[in-house]
Amino acid sequence: MYVTIMRKAAFAACITSLAFCSGPSVGQGTNATGTNESVGKQQTGESGSPAGVGPRSAKTECSGLVIPESVGLSVRPVAVSDLVSIRDFGSPVLDATGQPGFSVSPDGGRLAVQARQANAQSNGYCQALFIFDLRRPTLAPMMLSFDAELARETMELDGLADFPTGMPRPLTPLWSPDSQRVAFVARRGGSDQVIVADPHDGVITPVSRAPHIAEMRWSDDGATLQYAADDGYAASRNALAEEGRKGFRFDERFWTFSDTTPFPAGAPVSGRYRVAVPPRGHPIGSAPDNETMPQKEKQALSPDRAWTQRDPEPAFAAISRLHVVRNGREEACQAAECMNAAGAWVLPGTKDVVFLRREGFANADTGLYLWKEHGGRTRLALTSDILVGCETTPWHLVCGRERSGFPRDIVTVDPKTGAIRQLVDLNPEWKALQMPRIERLRWHNSYGIPSIGDLVMPVVADPAKPLPLVVVQYDTRGFLRGGTGDEYPIRALAAQGFAVLSISRPLDYHTWLARKGVAFEERDLIKDWTDRKSTHDSLMTALDLVEKRISIDRDHVAITGLSNGSSTAVYALIHSRRFSLALLSTCCEDPGVSTAAGGTVYKNSLADRHFPFPWEEQRASWEAISLAMNAANICADIQIQAADREARLALETIAALHQAGKPVSFYVFPDEHHIKWQPAHRLAIYERNIEAAKAWASTRPQSCGRAEREASSINAPID
Known part of the structure; x- marks a missing residue:
């Protein structure tokens, strides 16, 4: 399941709930032309309360959204609050052609950035459109804050439409051809709203709404906005609600790991529309929703x-x-x-x-x-x-x-x-x-596949004392935040005295073979879990490389992971004794739950990828990856912090570990998805992972794996 979801959505980092912002009203700090009379004061603006762009709620304090004019000279360690409160924009996926979250005006004079900032206290998001004057770079940006929910990404998964991922939907502002206005999308009340902002006076005007806006563009003359809306989502939800009055027939529309009601089948029906945009200075609300008209032609x-x-x-x-x-x-x-x-x-x-x-x-x-x-x-x-x-x-x-x-x-x-x-x-x-010392490591596993990692060292450490090590997965490129899924705060862990190894998994083994021109049967690779073996071998090689760089406390090496990273962590617990603590975000791949609890679509998806079914006849293959089937031999403390929509996956494992008397803690977060989106949950996950690591580092781990960890040939697998 994990590989399927993460690759189809191209996941990396990530959140719904109401987001509110606070700040001065329109025009404060600006003169009649919209320029700042006092350079360095950040301009702010907001609309009144028309049609979904209302006054900000007092529930969330959003002063932290304002970009500071200067930064103090004092240097302090990174705290989890620093990571939670980052001003984000665009897609969390590392894609050169993805939605940027920003746009340069056609005349090159301004830059608009649609930003979001998590607020764990209110469990909401502050959102704003920042407009930077590129011709006067010393001028603080205009900040147009607005009330909105966090727009979240959905996807098509194995024929199921509108499948939630938890990732933020990247929203990008769009300048008019004359550079005098900028349009953007904000989500409120369960639907998307098209809003036009005036960069001169900060007035924002809602002009239309739709259930889900997929794309948007200005007409050449700037008189209308044309957009595509996935209208089919709302109709499908209404149809399912009506069907539910008589009970749902259990069929291929169910994905029961995440929901006990069916998903819409097939891609949504998209319509194309245009809406007239009122001239600059026209009263708010002059272009109500009912003025939208069908728009069939596509952009050339x-x-x-x-x-x-x-x-x-x-x-x-x-x-x-x-x-x-x-x-x-x-x-x-x-x-x-x-x-x-x-x-x-x-x-x-x-x-x-x-x-x-x-x-x-x-x-x-x-x-x-x-x-x-x-x-x-x-x-x-x-x-x-x-x-x-x-x-x-x-x-x-x-x-x-x-x-x-x-x-x-x-x-x-x-x-x-x-x-x-x-x-x-x-x-x-x-x-x-x-800034800690960060060293880029490079290695090949025994299959010849290259991979990389970043070794992050505490700023203050006793050179004579071996360090506890935490491994974070599974793509180390870019900003070292919290690993894939953003649940393991790398810099905050380093500030607490841990060495942290952030690693990228190697290229898929079948991809490696294909690029080398080697013929293979995918069924055989899956049955033997060759890609898991390759990834595990890369992980072990990385640990050996770290031990050549720094002194590591072999009794205190931890592994973390979400999705494919969790699969790697579980495989490592089964096939080595290197790790005495596992902090997981998803769990696990066991035969009983995989074949019975996910529904027809999930089981068929695994079968299409040649998972070894029926599992009763392929028991030896499943024993290589199933934590439940190996519970009695596990020699590590385990903590799982799962989304409620994925918690069922862990039940077979939890029951087996309890029966074997193994230490396991299991936490379930409500209204969450594969990528957890709620700021309060992210902060709690950060803090619990750090506290678990600190408690583990201060005690002697289970004795069952000590002999293997102290052995000179520590890279030898136990099987």
């Missing part, structure tokens, strides 16, 4: 364009490649530097193409290339930073950037020189936080 594709897509062959190789259309002719670039392309754009006013590709050891670096119309491809820059959500302007490529030590910021990339310059930092407070 640019005659010159560039993109990336996967090669169809070889199967399973998952090789992305650069494609371009110039002068009406499409070309799939066959050069080596066009493989593993991550994003591509035609520079405005030219036919030149700038593109990013993953390269370097384990493809962990980002290369920036320029492909001129009448020339070759030139690499302009190579960086270990991750560039995400990029868009072009006539002057630069503008991207979100993630570095290991800092939250995402916004940078410009010069397409002529490759120079990268910070444009906007939404979290300047992080400059005043202690």
Whole structure:
């Protein structure tokens, strides 16, 4: 289950509930032209209370959303509150072409950023549209705060529509062609609202609403907004509610791990609409919802364009490649530097193409290339930073950037020189936080597959005392926050005296074989769990490498994980004695619950991926991955903090561990999904994981695994 959901949604970090903001009213700190009379004072604005953009609730204090004008000189350790309160924008997925959450005005003069900030005390979110004047970079941004729920992502999963993931839906503002207005989407009352903001006076005007807005664009004259709405979601929910009055027939629409009611089947029906936008200064509410009209035509594709897509062959190789259309002719670039392309754009006013590709050891670096119309491809820059959500302007490529030590910021990339310059930092407070020593590690497992990790060391540590180690999974690229799913606060753990190894799992074994041109039967790889073996071998190799760098307390090595990371952790508990503590976010893959408790669609999904069924005839295969079937031999304390919609997965394991007398703590968080979205829950998970690690580090672990941990050949598996 874990691999299916995480890959289809392309997960990485992540949250609904009401979000409220507070701040001065429209125009405070601005003169009649909207400029700030006192440079350095952040401008703020809000609407009145029309149609869903109302006054902010007193339930949430949102003063922390304001970007500070200056940062103090004092340096302190990172606390969990620093991680929870980061100002986020765009998609948490590390995708160069994903929704950026920001937009540069066509004239290049302004930058709009749609930001969100968690508030654990209220269990809500503060949200605002920040507008930066790029021509006057010393001027503080205008902050237009608004009342809204956090829009959350849904997906199609094995034919089930509207499947919730818990991830925030990345919302990106959209400038009008004349750069005089900016439109954005906010979610309120269970539906999306189209809102237009005036960057001069801060007035925000709601113009339309729909159940779920999938895309939006301005007309060329700026008189209307055209958008696509997934209207079918609401109709499907209403139909299910009516069906439920007579009882649901249990069929392939159920995914009972997450819900005991069926999901809509098939993709939602989308409609296209347009709505007139009132001229600047027109009264709020002048374009009510009932003025929307059908809009059938689609936006024409640019005659010159560039993109990336996967090669169809070889199967399973998952090789992305650069494609371009110039002068009406499409070309799939066959050069080596066009493989593993991550994003591509035609520079405005030219036919030149700038593109990013993953390269370097384990493809962990980002290369920036320029492909001129009448020339070759030139690499302009190579960086270990991750560039995400990029868009072009006539002057630069503008991207979100993630570095290991800092939250995402916004940078410009010069397409002529490759120079990268910070444009906007939404979290300047992080400059005043202690920076631990972070060392990038590189290794190959015994299958020859490369992987990387980041070893994060405490700022203050006794060099004569071995350190407890916590392993966090399973993609270490970008900002070192909390691992996949964001539940294990890396910097806060380091501040408490732990060494932390953040690792990326190696390339899928079948993908590795496909890229090497080696034939294989997927059924055999699954039955033997070869990918799990490869990932486990990589993990063991990483631990050996860490021990060559620093002194580790072998009695106190912990492993954490969500989704695929949880599968890796469970496999490690079964096949080694390296770990005396496991902190898990999801659990587990056991034969009974996998075949009976998930419903027809889930079981069929596993069968399609050649899971060994019927399990009674494939017992030896399941014993390699089932924690329940190995409960009596487990030699580690286990803590599980699961979403209520995934808690059923753990029941077989919990019962077996209790019966075997093994220590296990199980916490269930209400109204949660695969990625937990509620700020209060995230803070509680952070704090409980740290407290569990501290308590474990201060006591002697179970004696059953000590001999193996103290052995000289600690990389030898116990099976």
